[in-house]
Amino acid sequence: MVITQPKPFSEILKFLDGKKNIFITGCSLCATSCMTGGEKEILDMSQKLREEGKKVTGYAVLDPSCNKLQARATLKKQKQALDSSDAILCMACGDGVQTVAGLVNIPVYPANDTMFIGEVERIGHFSEACRACGRCELGWTAGICPITRCAKSLLNGPCGGSRDGKCEVNPENDCAWVLIYKRLKESNELGKFMEIKSPKDYSKAANPRRVIVGK
Amino acid sequence: MGLKQKLESGGFAVTAEMAPPKGTDFKRFKECALAVKGMVDAVNVTDFQSAVVRASSLGAATILLEEGLEPVMQITGRDRNRIAIQGELLSAGALGIKNVLALTGDHPSFGDNPQAKGVFEMDSVNILQVAEILMSGKDLAGNDLSGAPDFYLGASVTPVYDPMELQLMKMKKKIQAGARFFQTQAVFDIELFKKFKDAMGDIDTKILVGIIPLKSPGMANYMNKNVPGIFVPDEIIERLRKSQDKVKEGLKIAAEFINELRRQELCDGVHIMAIGAEENVPTLLEMCDLESAA
Numbered sequence: 250m251v252i253t254q255p256k257p258f259s260e261i262l263k264f265l266d267g268k269k270n271i272f273i274t275g276c277s278l279c280a281t282s283c284m285t286g287g288e289k290e291i292l293d294m295s296q297k298l299r300e301e302g303k304k305v306t307g308y309a310v311l312d313p314s315c316n317k318l319q320a321r322a323t324l325k326k327q328k329q330a331l332d333s334s335d336a337i338l339c340m341a342c343g344d345g346v347q348t349v350a351g352l353v354n355i356p357v358y359p360a361n362d363t364m365f366i367g368e369v370e371r372i373g374h375f376s377e378a379c380r381a382c383g384r385c386e387l388g389w390t391a392g393i394c395p396i397t398r399c400a401k402s403l404l405n406g407p408c409g410g411s412r413d414g415k416c417e418v419n420p421e422n423d424c425a426w427v428l429i430y431k432r433l434k435e436s437n438e439l440g441k442f443m444e445i446k447s448p449k450d451y452s453k454a455a456n457p458r459r460v461i462v463g464k
Numbered sequence: 465m466g467l468k469q470k471l472e473s474g475g476f477a478v479t480a481e482m483a484p485p486k487g488t489d490f491k492r493f494k495e496c497a498l499a500v501k502g503m504v505d506a507v508n509v510t511d512f513q514s515a516v517v518r519a520s521s522l523g524a525a526t527i528l529l530e531e532g533l534e535p536v537m538q539i540t541g542r543d544r545n546r547i548a549i550q551g552e553l554l555s556a557g558a559l560g561i562k563n564v565l566a567l568t569g570d571h572p573s574f575g576d577n578p579q580a581k582g583v584f585e586m587d588s589v590n591i592l593q594v595a596e597i598l599m600s601g602k603d604l605a606g607n608d609l610s611g612a613p614d615f616y617l618g619a620s621v622t623p624v625y626d627p628m629e630l631q632l633m634k635m636k637k638k639i640q641a642g643a644r645f646f647q648t649q650a651v652f653d654i655e656l657f658k659k660f661k662d663a664m665g666d667i668d669t670k671i672l673v674g675i676i677p678l679k680s681p682g683m684a685n686y687m688n689k690n691v692p693g694i695f696v697p698d699e700i701i702e703r704l705r706k707s708q709d710k711v712k713e714g715l716k717i718a719a720e721f722i723n724e725l726r727r728q729e730l731c732d733g734v735h736i737m738a739i740g741a742e743e744n745v746p747t748l749l750e751m752c753d754l755e756s757a758a
Contacts, residue, residue, distance in 0.1 A: 400571055401542075401582060405589035406634035408568045409622045409649060412692035418571045430630045445593065445637055448546055448586045448604070 250368075251279040251342040252375045253286070253361035261338065262301060264358040268335040271298055272306045272327070273360075274349055276314035276341035282369065285361045286314070286340030294340065294360065306334045314345025321352050331355070383453035389441040391432035396449075398425035404446040406430075466534055467506040467563050468616040470733075471645055471670040476726055477733030478754060479536060479647065479672060480745050481508040484524035486517065493524065496742035497533050503749045506563055508647070508735070511538040515575025522552055525561050536618065537561045540569025541586040546594065546604055549586055553598055557613020565618040565647065566591035566638075589634075592617055592641035619643035621671075622693035623651055623660035632663060645670035647735040649693040652676075652700055654724055661730060672733040673725055677748055678714035679741060681705045715744060719751035726753065 265271060273291050280286025288310055295305040307330030311320045324331065331337075336356045339346040343363040350357035365377040380397045386404070387394055396402045400418035407426035410417035414427045433439045470477045480500050485493050497507055507528055511521040525535035537556050544552065556564065568588045572580040586594065594604050601612040619638040625631040635646070651657045651673050676694075678684050681704045684696040700717055707713035722734050738745050 401568060401584040401587070403568065403584065403587045405587050405637055407630060408587070409620065409625075410571065410692050411625075413626065417692050418573055427627065427630065430627060430633075434629075439633070442633060443637065445589055445641055447593065448590045451585070 250282060250366070250375075251344065252364040252367040252377075253280055253283045253342050254364055255285050255290075256360060256362055258297060261358070261360055265298075265303065265336060265338065268303075268356070270304050270306045270334045270336075272331055272334040272337045273298075273308040274314060274320075274324075274337055274339045274341065274345075275308070275310040276312075276345050277310050278313040280314070280341045280345065280361065281310070283361075283375070284373065286310075286345075290340060294338065298338075306330045311341070311345065311349070314339065314341035315348050317348050317352070320345075320348050324349070324352055381454075382449065383458065384450065389444075390429050391436065391438070393425055393429045393432065395425050395429065398422070398428075404449065406442065465505070466616075467536065468644075470505045475733075476754065477505045477670075477672060478503070478749065479506045479508055479733065479735045480504045480742070481510060481735065481737040482524070482742055483510045483513050483740075484519035484521065486519075488519070490519070490524075490527055494527065494531055496745070497528055497531055499743065499746045500749070501531070501533055503746060503754075504736075505733070506534040506536045508536040508538055508565065511540045511567070511569070512543060512575070513538075513570070515542065515570045515572045515577070515580070517575070517577055522556055522559075522561075525556065526559050529560055534563070535561055536563040536565050538565045538567055539591060540567045541584050541588070541591055542569030542572065542582050543580075545583055545585045546590075549591060550594060550598060550603055553595055553613060553615075554609070557598070557615065558611070562614070562616055563618060564595055564615045565620070566595065566643070567620055588619055589637050589641045592619060592638055592643050596642040616644055617642045618645040618647060620649065621646045622649040623673075624649070624656055624693050624695050628660070628663050632667065635664075635669075636667065639667070639669055643669065645672060645732070647672045648674040650674040650676040650687075650737060652678075652694075652696045652721070654721065654728075654730070656695060657725070657730060670732040672735040673731045675718050675722060675734050675736045677711075677718040677736070677738060677741065677744060678704055680710050680714075711741070711744065715748045715751060718748055722752045722754075 275286035275291045291308045298305055309323050309327055311323050338360050339349050339357050340360040346359045366379045367375040368378045378397055382396045400416055407424055411424035414424055416422045416424050509521045509524040521537050525537040528535040566588045572582045595615050595617055599612055601609050621635050681701045684701045687694045688696050704710050704713055725731050736745055
């Protein structure tokens with residue numbers, strides 16, 4: 250899931266400076282789960298904007314905001330409200346904002362900061378586990394991603410900064426390499442660790458990336 | 465005799481560490497280096513140690529060469545991608561720097577520019593690997609070089625580490641990648657180092673044990689609490705606490721430790737990290753039973 254956090258309201262107001270009529274979009278998937286762009290958060294945002302003297306012309310929870318065809322169809326039904334709007338405030342992830350911005354002719358502003366691809370540990374608790382590096386390493390790392398979970402993204406084992414199995418960069422985090430070592434040892438696969446990993450091929454991660462299924 | 469010859473001929477090598485200045489004034493750096501000239505086999509220059517902005521290790525290593533000292537150029541993967549690392553190593557080779565110590569590098573969050581983006585495209589193992597490739601006359605992508613460097617490659621190891629097997633596995637990878645010698649994290653307890661030696665088993669390499677002369681009980685407590693891999697035993701802290709001249713007592717403790725390491729033939733040399741008190745290194749070395757390096 251794409252994890253988002255709300256931007257400070259003051260930053261949002263700065264974007265909307267001089268814009269009176271605001272249409273709000275949310276997202277039915279990730280932003281709803283993150284409580285940053287579901288219907289409830291949209292209604293809360295509408296209230297706050299009204300208190301600042303804005304007029305909320307309407308809203309739509311896109312299903313989801315990153316699906317261009319779905320977003321286009323939903324926004325089409327809102328043509329009247331959109332025609333009377335000066336701007337859209339998009340309560341989705343950075344992808345969702347750009348999808349909406351590509352479909353309309355008025356400015357689109359983000360209400361959220363996009364944080365990472367994460368795991369839902371429980372409601373409201375998210376942790377980063379994948380950095381979308383373009384070439385998955387999990388096959389030899391016991392299902393623990395060192396690119397994401399090691400603060401230095403090391404591929405050949407731990408640095409000297411691990412203490413009692415914790416990372417010195419943030420002692421709340423486990424040292425990914427100690428975790429990988431323990432799991433590989435349990436499954437008798439430590440040999441996988443001894444192979445020297447050459448520096449990663451970052452040409453696989455040259456952005457912007459595009460995937461076309463079948464090609 | 466250079467560091468390589470000293471170690472490879474079975475001698476007891478002494479290296480001292482010096483950080484390049486934060487600024488362009490190398491006066492103190494040169495003074496401290498010249499003060500140990502003839503007493504050490506080589507001087508390590510750190511590479512933006514603790515992720516702090518300073519003059520670079522390549523620059524400082526070149527200045528050491530000009531002053532007639534043999535440098536060990538430290539290089540980390542924190543601030544450079546593979547292009548910059550290869551370029552730095554080629555420049556080092558052309559300038560006559562023979563010893564290179566590869567490190568992964570401290571995280572930028574510990575430094576004085578914590579907003580920096582850490583690169584970490586290559587870790588210590590990869591830097592050793594690429595240095596070997598450059599020595600073979602190619603670059604990492606397989607392109608030919610006009611002139612290849614010739615390095616004596618080193619790396620670091622932490623003798624107090626849990627799980628030890630993991631540390632030793634990484635050490636083996638470093639050797640496989642090209643490391644010929646190791647400088648260790650600072651050690652204060654001879655029994656802990658013996659345990660590490662035992663755990664090393666048949667790993668065949670040259671080990672220079674890290675020595676930090678303590679300046680106060682507070683320094684020891686701080687390191688125990690904050691520096692992974694460092695363990696100062698209570699009796700040493702107590703000894704410092706009871707002493708009148710704590711700096712002198714710290715040097716005495718370090719000298720006794722070095723002499724004991726040497727007497728018991730536990731290592732191939734020592735690496736002294738004075739951390740800001742480099743002017744004390746000659747005094748320390750005079751207190752040790754060492755032949756001069758010159």
